[in-house]
Amino acid sequence: MSEEQSLNFIEEIVEADLAAGKYQSIVTRFPPEPNGYLHIGHAKSICLNFGLAQKYGGKTNLRFDDTNPVTEETEYVESIKNDVKWLGFNWAEELYASNYFDQIHGFAVRLIEMGLAYVDDSSSDEIAAQKGTPTQAGTANAYRSRTIAENLEFFEDMRLGKYADGEKVLRAKIDLASNNMHMRDPIIYRIKHAHHHRTGNKWCIYPMYDFAHGQSDAIENITHSVCTLEFIPHRELYNWFIEKLSIFPSKQYEFARLNMTYTVMSKRKLLQLVQENHVTGWDDPRMSTISGMRRRGYPAAAIREFCDRIGIAKRDNLIDISLLEFCVREDLNKTAVRRMVVFDPLKVIITNYTGEGEILHSENNPEDPNGGVREVPFSKEIFVERDDFMEEPSKKYFRLAPGQMVRLKSAYIIKCDDFVKDANGNVTELHCSYIPESKSGSDTSGINVKGTLHWVSALHAIAAEVRLYDRLFNVEDVANAEGDFKDYINKESLTVVPHAYAEPALLKDSMGVGFQFLRKGYFCADKESTPTKLVFNRTVGLKDTWAKEVKKGA
């Protein structure tokens, strides 16, 4: 293999570290806070962290960053585990920052003993004011010069629950004049009399992110701690604690988080969509969550492929959602079984068809020679799509029109002889004649037609509900659009087709697979689908050059 694959900048760092013998093998981690469901942005991080370990023969921990008991819940923990697994990754260990609360508390005591932390009685407003501004140094208060003994005692009293929330905090004593605001005596422990989803009521003080994340990394011997760009200013602090505490020197590296067009990618906003019922839940198929995409029918492999294609870099980006859709189609084209479903039926009577009906066969997947065929019943009366007929066709319209011929997929060529209108002028019925010798597979008619239509036998059709999804927002860059992001919600993001006509094979199909409804797009059975009421989600449409053509003409 002479194929040279270019590395992203983190892979370069890893390779350099390995080549220099800095580590024998690498350890990464994926560290979500269990305060919401995972979204496609997390998928990028998951693929990066797990991918690194896979590629370089290391391991990846799943670590829940659960240091804020008031926002975190077990429901989220379960959903996160489920999503990571579904994406196809196995973690070495399932860990929690809360596992380390004793050790982290010990680190805090050590810092106090070294004279590098102090208990501050100031209010949150006072602390903010004393921090100064980016251009003005902060000022020390009287608490900063408390003795080690005092600090030890007060911190212990904090732990014992002698104070109310907000009465006291523990701060690292670093540099109130630092250019980096995070170094101006950051708070490292706060009092929260709250129930924790894992440690219950054992603790009433909890470490802040900055005093838990790096410490957890060190405890787990994480070699490469990868996070997003907004943590760059935290790195100095991260390193300071590692140095002062003399713990394992994990290194933090930052990459640009994923932004995607026509969607939101923040847990806060996603939570809002759920709570205010703009969507039906975290797994609403329109959501950018992993669970939403799974329900919508996006294959895990397609999401992985997408994450691979967008790359890892440090500049801000806004990825076109059509790239994700491309990856979904690429995957589904190879795997989805083809079925025929008519959404907006128009009855066709095949006037010269005298038989009782017959069973025809159609390939499950033309891309897969081993995919086999299924049985498709044919009869004198069928349904085709309403927009597959035009009374006065344009020149490039290759479908049904008076006198025009088309092939019915896997069946016969038919010719439109006549049509029937109701009192309102709506076409209600087509009368066609078929060419008996044009039967699919044994066509001796010699006739070539330009159009092929999907269809279902009226006698054998089964009912199905079909849900069509469009983008949830109608502006590209939702996060940077002016005003409230909810003003940009696309009111037409869901269209329900309550009574589509489906071919009967669908009744016997297993529901976990991806379908392609011929000429309609890719679909999957929704979790609400039952044998008596089939419900399908449109995963993504087919590329539609005809629609483009029509648009151009209009």
Added chain:
RNA sequence: UGCCUGAUAGUAUAAUGGUAGUACGACUGUUUUUGGUGCAGUUUGUCUUGGUUCGAAUCCAGGUCGGGCAACCA
């Protein structure tokens, strides 16, 4: 106003002092019993001004523009 970051086709991402390439998008053509797929092709780019060098996307200096930083969130 300070500090930290970043800037390559429409969107992403390579080229690590030596031919600016790839993918998606867009557009052509071709194949096709899905106006799908496949195949072939076209299109568009190094933020700017100087400097170093035989040679600069890459190194240096200044500028411009974008993002981040002053939560008892992560």
